[in-house]
Amino acid sequence: MTDLVSRTDRQGWTLLTLNRPDKLNALTVEMFRELRRHVVELRDDDGVGCVVIRGAGRCFSAGHDLSSIAEGEEVPSPGWHSETLRMLERLPKPVIAAVHGHCYTGALEVALAADLIIAADNARFGDTHAKWALTPVWGMSQRLPRRVGVATAKRLMFTAETIDADEAVRIGLAEYTVPYERFDAEIEALAGRITANSPFTHAAVKRLLEATDGRPLDAGLQWEVAESEGVGPDMHERIAAFTGRSQRGETR
CATH class of the missing domain: 3.90.226.10 (2-enoyl-CoA Hydratase; Chain A, domain 1)
Structure with a gap:
């Protein structure tokens, strides 16, 4: 079927x-x-x-x-x-x-x-x-x-x-x-x-946008700081991969 x-x-x-x-x-x-x-x-x-x-x-x-x-x-x-x-x-x-x-x-x-x-x-x-x-x-x-x-x-x-x-x-x-x-x-x-980008960030951004949709700007800014989900488990790995490329003369 x-x-x-x-x-x-x-x-x-x-x-x-x-x-x-x-x-x-x-x-x-x-x-x-x-x-x-x-x-x-x-x-x-x-x-x-x-x-x-x-x-x-x-x-x-x-x-x-x-x-x-x-x-x-x-x-x-x-x-x-x-x-x-x-x-x-x-x-x-x-x-x-x-x-x-x-x-x-x-x-x-x-x-x-x-x-x-x-x-x-x-x-x-x-x-x-x-x-x-x-x-x-x-x-x-x-x-x-x-x-x-x-x-x-x-x-x-x-x-x-x-x-x-x-x-x-x-x-x-x-x-x-x-x-x-x-x-x-x-x-x-x-x-x-x-x-290619961080799934942790994608999920966090979707939750952030959902929670602050329609709120006044100052309330949204406060929420962004107070409810921040921090950094993802792949943050160090991603930065290390980028800085390694940068040291070889590459840019973002």
Whole structure:
């Protein structure tokens, strides 16, 4: 049986692939169940320094499967989808959503739970809750305005318009765009740059940013000092490796 969300371990990082290409990776309860299982397994996997989520086939995902909604899908518990994305968001390692093609509504809510969204130049984003007389319950109303600002979030949510990759970058939804023919290479290169750095620092920084989000500046500065997690177990090794290179005339 084919996995609906497949896991592929690379050199120090993991690729999670939404794997329902014949249905444009439309999201179902079973897909979320598999995603949740992977997230639980990745949480304490010290061999993984970065997680990338992308879609198989033509797109990232066309969103929540509308036929499942119409049929009244059975959800394990109220807020279960939102809880699953919160678990993804709180992984103690960087998470990248690598988006090509469609990324609408529920799919956008998945992408927003990642730390970074990288867009292929054929990516298209949109929130279509209003088109179908639905309201967000997976996190759109909270994460989208935090990412792009309240007014821009309202525009996207009220109009249900689709925006391209360049517009997504302009409003701060995506970090940058990449030509589709170079997308795979860029994903691998970015994951490699991240995993080359300290996993201790990545985890500490994610917790720090989470704890101080929305706080006044002075409160955040005090938290940064008072709650500092100090230095990682690989600090001396990393500095020694760098100073050894420096003594040979190399620079950072």
